[in-house]
Amino acid sequence: MAMTDLLKAEDIKKALDAFAVADSFDHRKFFELVGMRAMEADSVNKVFQALDVDASGYIEEEELKFVLKGFSEEGRDLTDAETKKFLDAADKDGDGKIGMDEFQALVHE
Numbered sequence: 427m428a429m430t431d432l433l434k435a436e437d438i439k440k441a442l443d444a445f446a447v448a449d450s451f452d453h454r455k456f457f458e459l460v461g462m463r464a465m466e467a468d469s470v471n472k473v474f475q476a477l478d479v480d481a482s483g484y485i486e487e488e489e490l491k492f493v494l495k496g497f498s499e500e501g502r503d504l505t506d507a508e509t510k511k512f513l514d515a516a517d518k519d520g521d522g523k524i525g526m527d528e529f530q531a532l533v534h535e
Contacts, residue, residue, distance in 0.1 A: 429497045432472055437461045438497050445494070451508040453515060459535050460497065467530060474529045484523040487513055 429438060441459035445451045457463050462470060462493040464524070475481075477496045479489050491509045494501030504512065518526040 427472060427476055429473070429476060430525050431499075432465075432469055433461050439500075442494060442498055446469070446502065448502070448505050449507060451494075451504055451512070453532065454514050454535070462533050465533070470530055470533050471526060474526050484525055485529065486523045490524070 437460050441456050444459055445456060462473060465473075474485070477485050477489060477493055479492075480486075480523055481497070485493070487509060490497075491502060491504050491506075492501075493512070495503070513522070513524065516528045518528055518531070519525075
């Protein structure tokens with residue numbers, strides 16, 4: 427499923443443009459700009475599944491690094507520092523990966 431099936435293409439572009447510069451990514455602002463904060467839980471779960479490239483039920487650090495590309499091919503890779511900060515914000519149980527419940531909580535915090 428393409429992200430544009432779940433989110434507006436113009437919102438995705440606006441969010442990616444806002445964080446085009448390395449080390450500028452802020453997950454809270456990104457989720458707001460892309461329209462995810464207002465989404466129902468079921469739709470957020472579909473976004474999670476699209477970002478969970480290996481379908482493991484988790485977004486691991488390596489998948490997280492490419493999260494912006496999951497929204498659009500024009501997205502950039504997150505820096506190592508951005509990836510770590512994003513993972514630290516979401517990984518509440520300390521297992522080094524983001525589960526669906528953790529992702530839901532992060533989007534709606």
